[in-house]
Amino acid sequence: xxxxxxxxxxxxxxxxxxxxxxxxxxxxxxxxxxxxxxxxxxxxxxxxxxxxxxxxxxxxxxxxxxxxxxxxxxxxxxxxxxxxxxxxxxxxxxxxxxxxxxxxxxxxxxxxxxxxxxxxxxxxxxxxxxxxxxxxxxxxxxxxxxxxxxxxxxxxxxxxxxxxxxxxxxxxxxxxxxxxxxxxxxxxxxxxxxxxxxxxxxxxxxxxxxxxxxxxxxxxxxxxxxxxxxxxxxxxxxxxxxxxxxxxxxxxxxxxxxxxxxxxxxxxxxxxxxxxxxxxxxxxxxxxxxxxxxxxxxxxxxxxxxxxxxxxxxxxxx
Numbered sequence: 001x002x003x004x005x006x007x008x009x010x011x012x013x014x015x016x017x018x019x020x021x022x023x024x025x026x027x028x029x030x031x032x033x034x035x036x037x038x039x040x041x042x043x044x045x046x047x048x049x050x051x052x053x054x055x056x057x058x059x060x061x062x063x064x065x066x067x068x069x070x071x072x073x074x075x076x077x078x079x080x081x082x083x084x085x086x087x088x089x090x091x092x093x094x095x096x097x098x099x100x101x102x103x104x105x106x107x108x109x110x111x112x113x114x115x116x117x118x119x120x121x122x123x124x125x126x127x128x129x130x131x132x133x134x135x136x137x138x139x140x141x142x143x144x145x146x147x148x149x150x151x152x153x154x155x156x157x158x159x160x161x162x163x164x165x166x167x168x169x170x171x172x173x174x175x176x177x178x179x180x181x182x183x184x185x186x187x188x189x190x191x192x193x194x195x196x197x198x199x200x201x202x203x204x205x206x207x208x209x210x211x212x213x214x215x216x217x218x219x220x221x222x223x224x225x226x227x228x229x230x231x232x233x234x235x236x237x238x239x240x241x242x243x244x245x246x247x248x249x250x251x252x253x254x255x256x257x258x259x260x261x262x263x264x265x266x267x268x269x270x271x272x273x274x275x276x277x278x279x280x281x282x283x284x285x286x287x288x289x290x291x292x293x294x295x296x297x298x299x300x301x302x303x304x305x306x307x308x309x310x311x312x313x314x315x316x317x318x
Contacts, residue, residue: 008171011149011202012110015167016041018153019078019108023049026157030070034060034081039169040110042080060085064093064105071103076157082116083109083166087128094162099135102161107132108153112142113253114281114298115170115203115291124286130258132164133231139163140231141183142252142260144205147176148183148228155182166202168253170291173206175226186229187237193223196309196316197241197248201227201260204251204279204300211305222309233263239271247275247316249309253300256280277312279305 022029023045030052037043037055046053056063060081067077079086086109087094098105109128116124132140139161143149149167156163175190190205191212200208205226212222225241227233242248248268250261261278268274281298295301 006174008173009146010169010171011143011146011167012039012041012169014143014146014149015080015108015110015153015165016044018150020044020048022154022157023052026076028075029157030054030075030077032056032063032067032077032079034058034063034085036081036110039082040080040108042078060090061093064090064107065097067105068097068101068103071105076104076106078106078108080108080110082123082125083112083128084123084125087125087131087164091131095135098162099137102137104161106156106163106165108165108167110167111169112166113168113202114286114294114300115168115253116286117169117291117294118288120288121285126255126281126286127258128166129230129252129254129260130262133258133263137161138231139229141229142166142201143228144202144226145172145175147174147179151180152183152228168203170203172203175205175209183228185234185237186232187225187227187234189223189237189241190226191222191224193221193245195221195245196313197223197225197245198251198305198309199225199227199238199248199260199264200251201230202253204253207300207302208251208305210302211309214302214306215309220309220313227260227264230260230263233267235267235271238264238267242268242272242274247312249277249279249305249312251279251300251305254280256282275312275315277308279308
């Protein structure tokens, strides 16, 4: 079901709703959770289909191996836990049992980034996109709002191979007024522009639009691109945008090492070298605090996108 058009909702809510719908449509869908079904929202599926739901307890590595076994047996498993545990604690099992044999396991990791909040750095994964992006065969998706997350989960059923979908705890404003039919090539131009490109993912996509509004007041035309599929990245859309603007800023709730900024920079370096400023976690761990305070602390706001865009434009000679 689609979100109310103007109501902010967390992308983890979309996972729970879409998983339930998939369960209603496909009997081969099974779900696994590591004792966090209330937080990841997989509990909705568990309540409706208890015979197809497996709570493995605090045993994330086991959960990944179980998912692999279920996939070998012809099921389509959706395994969920917090991103820090899915990508970190269970990395070896994801690598060896899921990615290497190209099994159709969907790892749906909730609570990505520092907006986990008061739980602190032990629960704030700022490395997960990089870890999953490095794995051969792994598709990496970071939806920007409820409706796009819903579409990503629904589309995932029919895709080959393994997939990592990162969802968040924080409610985010809607960018898509209805559920898209799918993610397309993985990058959408939310606002066209000619002076600078802003590539963003997850919660930062909405902040990029706010930043573009502010830049517009300064007669700077910013193109905003929501990169929802980090791997395989939509190089065609990235290069087309860079060709129009000649410089860029990337914005992500993740380390600048290994995430969206690295992915965009690699595409640019190989095809159209331009100045790119990267906004993200700068090689540090998270910390405990209110999500809004942490976003300010780590410079993950529209204001900081505007500031970085200004520096990039200065170096471009604008």
